[in-house]
Amino acid sequence: MSVTALTFILLLIMIASFVLSSIKLKSPDISMVVAAIVIAVVGMFMFPDLGSPVMYLVEGLFVNLDLAMLFIAASIFVNIYSYSGAVSTITRGIVEKINNKWLLITIMGVLMLIPGALTGAGSVAIFVLGGLVNTVLESLGVSKRKRTVFIFFFAILSAAAPPINLWTMLMTAQANMPYVGFTWLLLVPICIAGAICIVYVGWGAKPEPKEETLKKLPERTEGMTWWRILLPVAAIIVLFVLALVAPWNLPVLGLPLMFVIAAIVALLCNPKKTTGKQYLGILDDTMEQVFPLVANVLSIGVLQSAMAATGVRGLIGSTCVGLPLVLIYSLILIIGPICQGCFNYGCSVVLGGPLIFMFNTLGMDVTVICAALSLIFPIGDCLPPSRIVGRLACEETGYTDSYLGFLKSALVPILAIGLIAVLMIVKPLWFTFLY
């Protein structure tokens, strides 16, 4: 039997074991590991040269180790910051002072773009601002589902927004292209899609009376001042900006340490009398709260590693890039996000790189195409098996209804950004004026 046939069988086995395990164990995270172990064991019999899979399965746990640490550190910061009463004070302030619904939603959207644009990670936008945005949108009468859509969509837009777009960076690195000229190519579609999302989410929402909202919000924390609110956020912003503008005068801190420093600042700015035991309690709760997400990103690494080892990744990648051009145009909006759901940022290497080379061979403008692909891939952050950002958004708003329902609601803004990106791929010359 050919390698193609054998790996196709493995792919089917992988999907079946993932689905069965998800039904039985009710956890997509452990199901990814189960699927990885199943294909690794079956693969060992199909391809005896692969040898024992223990090493590469364990190695897979390291693929997203830094991301897991980022999630933990960011959650610690956010929880300490919220505990101090800063978030509720800001929310009260915004609700009291701004009366225009559209202005308020737009401000929330723009604010959400910043953390991801600076760090390249949509999850950071949710960690830093998700809670605040959720409360404000709730006060504007936006349904829970649409709030989830808004937070998810602006989180992925913020990840795609310049100056830091990791998908573009990884593709340009692979193609030896300079990471130059992407600012407007990314920003213009993001602004258009963001505006569509704002209209979509805000349409029909009836703000509740201000007094009602204020009643629901926690009381202002005694002793809370503006500098106590601003200092922790300012600390993280200063660290981000310094890392960008003065990278050679500062040691590399890494995002997790930046959030730990900000958490320490938040702790020092906390006006409430808090004992060490209470802080330990917060840390404990944070670890439990963030663990499912940590398990998710670590598990996806195991599955990625098993797919690479057994050739399933190769089968998917080679089939996708080998499709006729018309099919790539028609299917990229499906294949790209699915690939992101499977490989996270790895999709820019598995699929993005080969596609860039292919379009380059056809003499098309690869800078525009690279930007377009970087707008398509983040959409997959709501798709299984990983669905990292989608899941975070649901957790932030407490959305527990059908996940499919959330996906359907998210379709309008997703199609907005997706169709612009597809147009950029089909007619890249129309967009060259943007760089």
Added chain:
Amino acid sequence: MEATKKRFILKIAILVVMLVFAAIAGVKFWQLRHYKETIVLSEDITDVKWLSDYCPSLKDTWLDTPVFIADSGVEGGTVFINGCPHPYEPASTMAAFLMLENIKVEKGKVIIVPRANYSGSTEGMVGDAYPRFFTVETQWGGETFRIGDRYTNPLDQWPDPFTYVNYPSGQNLAYQDIRNLNRTYPGRENGTITERAAYAIMEIIRQEDVDIAIDMHEAEILYPVTSTYVAPAKVLDREKFLETGVMEYIEPERNSLDVAMMAAMNIDQFFMKCAASPNTLHGLSHREWADWSDAMTFLMETPEIFIDKITGPRTEALLYEGKDEFLQNVTDKGLTYFPYDMEFGTPMWYRTARHLSGAMEIINWAALFYDDVECIVSWPLYEEMAEIEEQGIDSIGYFLKNPDAPENEANRFVIYHKPVEK
């Protein structure tokens, strides 16, 4: 109570099972990290220095690595050969090892670094399921070598920033490129450990007055620059940049691209093309070595399908033979940049031999263009290796020397991040 106790025992059992898995994998990781390769140096190797001699803060770190010098004592050109800048491109290291074991220098001086990013060679490509080792068939059985990562091991450099800003160009690169030796040139003396290694390599080129600097790489066949020499047509006006911060490119005193083009045209045993190093892409050897030293610089890429992510099962055989059905399918659709044929594949000997002959062509053509850089040197070349392969013998193994043979004891050298007692 009974249920709680049972649950507790179950938790312990789960933990023990996982710890067993961790231990099994941990032993393998540890073996890879600490495995020491042994080579037999040619009689013509006259001196061994260390990267830390050029950047002292690298001493006692896993980025320190031996620098071998073969000096003929006859005035001529100085050639620098960089092996293993990306340890997951193993033919680069094998070519450097074969040079070190077989080099003869009649004129000029040759400096060879066989494991430029030693740290990166001590772990596999995370998430890419790389085999740890490969074994070369030899007359005395087999010699085992390591395959590594593209990046410096996080055990030696952690954390990554959220974006990497190359010094001094200010160009933003993907975050993990801060651990990519071939994105951190010209390096910084007080930077990250990888930047310091890059700085040390720049210092070798500057302090040893290198005329010809060759960086050996491998590339995926889906990448246009596979099977290619990359060399700069123009170089940075250093004085202007240091004064004004403006990057302007000028004609170099000696043109690497001319040399590379002639070398590529002259090679008829295998397919090799030539590309100009872009002025706008920073951190790479072919750009920064030329911009920050007076050497002519060249980067060589061989076709290595294992780097293409879309291969079949990732076995040692795939790495060593390079025969893959998926890449044949993709090649048949015209999507690759190398005339790939899975009957032949891209075997390790072929890639190694390409580097050996590719470097030799550069050295010879550089001397024809500029006679003061002439360096007369020899090592095994493509044609010899192809002939040996035709006899069914592994040509890499054929040219390796047995490190355990008593006659080789004096020249045995253990490649590690610090000197190893014999």
Added chain:
Amino acid sequence: MVFLENLIHILYFVMAGLIGLSMVKSLFKRKKNGSIVFDIMYAYCLIPFLLRVLYIK
């Protein structure tokens, strides 16, 4: 600068160690997600932190 880089490097190992310890604690005692499935997840998620702290991987 080199000293600071080294210090931060060590800090990350300390952070990984603390996270690992917290996971061991949560494996045996936690408020949410009490099922055996989570026991298994806590146990395997501990592995990368453990191997990193032990300076193995």
